[in-house]
Amino acid sequence: MADRTILHVDMNSFYASVEMMLNPALRGKAVAVCGSTEERHGIVLAKSELAKKAGVKTGMVNWEAQRCCPGLIVVPPQYEQYLKYSKLAKEIYCRYTNLVEPYGMDECWADVSFSRTMGNGLEIAEKIRQATKDELGLTVSIGISFTKTFAKLGSDMKKPDAITTIARDEYKDKVWPLPASDILYCGPATTAKLSKYGIHTIGELAKTDPAFLKRLLGVNGLSLWSYANGLDASRVMPQDYTSPIKSIGHGITCVADLENEEEVYKVILELSQDVGHRLCVHQLAATGVQLWVRANDLSGEQFQCRLPYKTQVSMEIANAGFELFKRRYRWTTNVRAVTIRAINLVPQSQPEQLSLYSDYALHDRRGQLQLAIEDIRRRFGKMAIYNAILMGDKKMPEDGRDLVRMPGMMYQ
Amino acid sequence: MENATSARKKVYVTVNVDHRPDGTARPNRIIFENGRSYEIDRVKSVRRAASTKVGGTGLRYTVRICGKETFLFDEENGKWFVEAKQEA
Numbered sequence: 001m002a003d004r005t006i007l008h009v010d011m012n013s014f015y016a017s018v019e020m021m022l023n024p025a026l027r028g029k030a031v032a033v034c035g036s037t038e039e040r041h042g043i044v045l046a047k048s049e050l051a052k053k054a055g056v057k058t059g060m061v062n063w064e065a066q067r068c069c070p071g072l073i074v075v076p077p078q079y080e081q082y083l084k085y086s087k088l089a090k091e092i093y094c095r096y097t098n099l100v101e102p103y104g105m106d107e108c109w110a111d112v113s114f115s116r117t118m119g120n121g122l123e124i125a126e127k128i129r130q131a132t133k134d135e136l137g138l139t140v141s142i143g144i145s146f147t148k149t150f151a152k153l154g155s156d157m158k159k160p161d162a163i164t165t166i167a168r169d170e171y172k173d174k175v176w177p178l179p180a181s182d183i184l185y186c187g188p189a190t191t192a193k194l195s196k197y198g199i200h201t202i203g204e205l206a207k208t209d210p211a212f213l214k215r216l217l218g219v220n221g222l223s224l225w226s227y228a229n230g231l232d233a234s235r236v237m238p239q240d241y242t243s244p245i246k247s248i249g250h251g252i253t254c255v256a257d258l259e260n261e262e263e264v265y266k267v268i269l270e271l272s273q274d275v276g277h278r279l280c281v282h283q284l285a286a287t288g289v290q291l292w293v294r295a296n297d298l299s300g301e302q303f304q305c306r307l308p309y310k311t312q313v314s315m316e317i318a319n320a321g322f323e324l325f326k327r328r329y330r331w332t333t334n335v336r337a338v339t340i341r342a343i344n345l346v347p348q349s350q351p352e353q354l355s356l357y358s359d360y361a362l363h364d365r366r367g368q369l370q371l372a373i374e375d376i377r378r379r380f381g382k383m384a385i386y387n388a389i390l391m392g393d394k395k396m397p398e399d400g401r402d403l404v405r406m407p408g409m410m411y412q
Numbered sequence: 413m414e415n416a417t418s419a420r421k422k423v424y425v426t427v428n429v430d431h432r433p434d435g436t437a438r439p440n441r442i443i444f445e446n447g448r449s450y451e452i453d454r455v456k457s458v459r460r461a462a463s464t465k466v467g468g469t470g471l472r473y474t475v476r477i478c479g480k481e482t483f484l485f486d487e488e489n490g491k492w493f494v495e496a497k498q499e500a
Contacts, residue, residue: 024467088469136469137462 003168004113005121006236008143008151009128011089012160014106015046018085019075021137030054031073034062045077049160085136092131094239096124101237107155109148111236125163133161147232149184150175156182171230176203183227190217190224202228245282247290250274251339254395257296258335264325266394269318269387271340276314279342280374283349285310286342289320293329294337303328308358310346313370315387316363317342422466423496427484439473439484442494450477452484461485465495 015033020026030051047056054069086105093100099111125142139161143154154164181191206228213221250271290304303324321340376385426443443449454476461472470485
């Protein structure tokens with residue numbers, strides 16, 4: 001069977017490039033897109049090439065970046081613009097194949113094995129590179145290979161505005177000398193474990209006994225071994241594929257610490273509105289609730305419980321989450337971020353075993369209320385009706401930053 | 413040599429447009445905020461493009477106004493802009 005042709009397209013310094021494209025006065029300058037210090041996201045999210053050369057790194061705290069690059073121009077993020085250009089770029093890739101799988105906002109895999117009429121991998125990559133530059137004013141780096149992992153490695157090799165190929169007869173020369181940490185899913189903890197056994201490069205990883213890697217790293221060890229040997233058979237997700245829903249959650253980092261239970265309840269209730277709505281949209285119901293709390297000292301804790309009956313009701317999800325919080329959270333520090341998640345989902349229409357000790361009349365009334373609220377919001381907008389307790393300052397940021405789909409596990 | 417980037421600025425304009433049944437659009441006239449208005453003689457081409465001079469992207473109409481060729485951008489959010497010359 002012929003090798004697959006997979007492209008990995010990486011938009012260079014995406015946030016910073018969009019800012020420079022929108023405002024040409026920033027071009028050729030050291031620019032960093034930074035979260036707001038006031039809203040406590042005060043870190044570097046992206047930087048221009050010049051800022052990178054001066055030593056600015058993604059994740060640096062704002063003052064640290066400015067100290068390391070005097071004269072650094074700091075601009076706030078414009079998430080709607082990034083979402084818009086991410087979507088437009090994806091539309092360009094979709095001209096060549098329907099197998100386009102996003103990996104975060106600025107990266108995509110595209111399988112062009114069946115797009116021969118439009119050219120070979122290199123020709124299609126060149127067309128994509130040129131179109132992105134002409135139509136969006138943005139540059140991309142593209143890796144072309146026969147596996148997703150090698151295509152991703154390729155897109156990191158030459159930057160910006162470049163194309164790198166890694167063919168089957170080249171990967172030992174091009175990929176194996178690279179550090180093991182360069183391969184996908186080999187994070188700092190895995191790298192440290194591997195280096196304890198003298199495995200520093202991808203080549204050394206490839207030549208290691210897979211049984212040993214399994215003992216050391218579990219199934220991830222086997223995956224890494226297959227990635228290193230060019231045996232990664234994972235497919236590129238079709239563009240319209242939606243993965244089965246296992247849980248529905250919503251979380252937020254608050255603009256100021258939550259200092260008492262009432263403030264925490266408001267945030268949980270507000271987040272639960274969205275969870276309940278999405279449960280209704282997907283006709284699913286939760287039989288459990290999970291709460292994740294990040295404290296002011298950045299430590300995180302997660303709690304979960306079962307519900308007495310399946311529910312889509314935002315209020316019931318919020319109440320269960322808040323009960324968990326009151327029972328389990330020790331107020332050693334104030335709360336910085338909260339995520340509430342509906343778990344153990346079942347179809348809404350699925351019959352359930354009733355319990356003698358649950359108040360089903362109240363549950364039914366709440367269900368009816370939720371449906372009425374959903375209908376009002378559908379007709380008149382999300383803010384047409386909401387709980388009185390949610391009026392006023394909830395210490396929550398108000399933009400669309402939670403809409404971004406973050407990278408997850410590799411599609412198989 | 414003229415520095416194209418600094419010599420131009422993005423100016424949003426009012427545009428009279430014919431929207432045809434096939435979904436295409438034909439801009440007829442652009443009107444600046446100060447009331448000056450220009451008839452578009454001819455639309456030469458339409459394509460999606462970035463403005464390298466003033467930043468931003470959209471559907472770029474290459475148009476002929478008073479015998480001169482210029483670009484008119486439709487941001488597809490109801491707003492149109494031109495790459496106007498900076499006043500000295």
